[in-house]
Amino acid sequence: xxxxxxxxxxxxxxxxxxxxxxxxxxxxxxxxxxxxxxxxxxxxxxxxxxxxxxxxxxxxxxxxxxxxxxxxxxxxxxxxxxxxxxxxxxxxxxxxxxxxxxxxxxxxxxxxxxxxxxxxxxxxxxxxxxxxxxxxxxxxxxxxxxxxxxxxxxxxxxxxxxxxxxxxxxxxxxxxxxxxxxxxxxxxxxxxxxxxxxxxxxxxxxxxxxxxxxxxxxxxxxxxxxxxxxxxxxxxxxxxxxxxxxxxxxxxxxxxxxxxxxxxxxxxxxxxxxxxxxxxxxxxxxxxx
Numbered sequence: 001x002x003x004x005x006x007x008x009x010x011x012x013x014x015x016x017x018x019x020x021x022x023x024x025x026x027x028x029x030x031x032x033x034x035x036x037x038x039x040x041x042x043x044x045x046x047x048x049x050x051x052x053x054x055x056x057x058x059x060x061x062x063x064x065x066x067x068x069x070x071x072x073x074x075x076x077x078x079x080x081x082x083x084x085x086x087x088x089x090x091x092x093x094x095x096x097x098x099x100x101x102x103x104x105x106x107x108x109x110x111x112x113x114x115x116x117x118x119x120x121x122x123x124x125x126x127x128x129x130x131x132x133x134x135x136x137x138x139x140x141x142x143x144x145x146x147x148x149x150x151x152x153x154x155x156x157x158x159x160x161x162x163x164x165x166x167x168x169x170x171x172x173x174x175x176x177x178x179x180x181x182x183x184x185x186x187x188x189x190x191x192x193x194x195x196x197x198x199x200x201x202x203x204x205x206x207x208x209x210x211x212x213x214x215x216x217x218x219x220x221x222x223x224x225x226x227x228x229x230x231x232x233x234x235x236x237x238x239x240x241x242x243x244x245x246x247x248x249x250x251x252x253x254x255x256x257x258x259x260x261x262x263x264x265x266x267x268x269x270x271x272x273x274x275x276x277x278x279x280x281x282x283x284x285x286x287x288x289x
Contacts, residue, residue, distance in 0.1 A: 004204055005034045006197065009047050010060035012039035013166050014233045014240070015083055015189060017225075018216040018249060019060065027215065031207045041144040045114025051076050057197045058208075062087070062118040064125075064184065066192045067263045069116055070285050071277040077198055078286045080191045080209055081250040081259055087188035088246075089122050090164035092176040094152045102130055102180045109138035111148040111157035119148070119161045124270045126161065126182045135270070145170075152176050165235060165243045186262045187250065216249035260285050 010016040019037060022028065028035045038056070040046050044065035050056030051074060059066070060082055070076055093099040099108070106127070112120040123136040140157040142148050149170055151157040164181060171178050191209070198205060219225050226244060230237040264281045267273045 003029070003032050003034045004201060005036065006057040006201075006208075007036050007038065007055065008058040008060070009038040009040040009050055009056045011043055012041060013163060014229045014235065014243065015247070016060055017229055017232065018212060018219045020232075021219070021228075022211055022215040027211050028208065031204070031211070033204055033208060035208070041146075043113045043117050043119070043144065045117035045120070048074060048116060049114075051192065051194055054194070056194075058191065058193045060189055061192050062121075062184075063186050063188060063190050063259065064121045064263050064267065065116050065118050066190060067260055067285055068121065068267055068272055070192075071264070071267075071273050071281060075195050076192050077195055078190045078192050078256065078260065079198065079205065081187045081189075081254050081256060082191050082212075083189040083247065084187045084250040084254050084259075085246060085248045086184045086186065087118070088164045089118075089126075089161045089182045089184070090167050090171075090178045091126070091180040091182060092148075092152065092160040092162065092167060092171070092178050093158060094155065095174050095177050097158065097177075099158065100179060102126070105159055106130075106132045106134070107138075108158035109140055109156075110136055111140050111142045111151040111160040113144055113148070114141060115139075121267075121272065122161050122182060122184070123159070124272065125185070125266070128270060129182065149175050165239055168236070168239055169234065185266060187254070187259045213249075213251040213253075217251040220244070220247075220249055220251075256286055257282060 023035050044062040047059040047061050048069045110123045127135050140151050142151050145162055148160040152160055226237055226240045230240045268278050
């Protein structure tokens with residue numbers, strides 16, 4: 001029997017540690033499935049491009065970004081929540097700026113990795129949660145976390161939203177300052193797959209989900225997880241311990257409809273999707289009966 005080969009991508013961050021160890025341990029190979037992992041430093045926007053072009057079959061993406069892209073025509077489906085807990089975005093500003101609180105940010109330029117990325121859409125969430133008079137209008141597309149830090153240091157942008165624990169080493173090194181946090185009002189990461197791949201290999205996809213759910217459960221409850229993630233991702237063990245206590249991989253198959261529905265309502269309220277795009281959203285975003 002020939003081995004099925006699939007291309008999967010995700011951010012090179014600690015959330016995807018279960019995927020990396022499952023691949024390294026050969027758990028998918030045992031089921032005659034070869035997963036080729038790609039670190040996607042450009043985040044959800046870059047992964048959406050990968051799904052569009054076929055350079056990725058499966059992507060571990062932010063819930064808000066993939067939902068909006070599918071409703072705008074991306075030929076893919078969300079098949080499961082991956083991380084059920086919300087994502088904590090750090091709100092970063094230039095280290096030497098005089099910006100000290102969230103109320104000072106209105107009207108300044110955001111550095112974002114790509115259009116429709118989490119760093120882009122969360123700018124609107126931040127504005128809404130803080131009752132800004134105007135939604136954000138000024139964006140500088142910078143590609144990834146290093147582009148965002150460069151933009152802050154060179155005054156090409158004054159605000160950069162990125163996952164709090166990933167940016168902590170840069171905060172420690174005074175490459176930027178964190179003045180606050182903003183949480184996603186929904187589960188942070190989902191597993192998305194191109195429709196042609198899902199339709200052709202549905203039984204194999206179910207095997208992949210079973211494996212990653214079991215491995216995520218083991219990671220969550222293993223005594224060695226803090227040390228392993230700290231070493232692999234160059235993070236402080238105490239920070240990893242705090243992060244792990246707040247992070248829940250979705251190995252119990254939470255309600256996908258309820259989670260995505262909250263995203264759709266938010267996107268529509270912020271004007272990021274229109275009425276036609278939101279019609280029958282569940283049948284578009286995932287296989288709904």
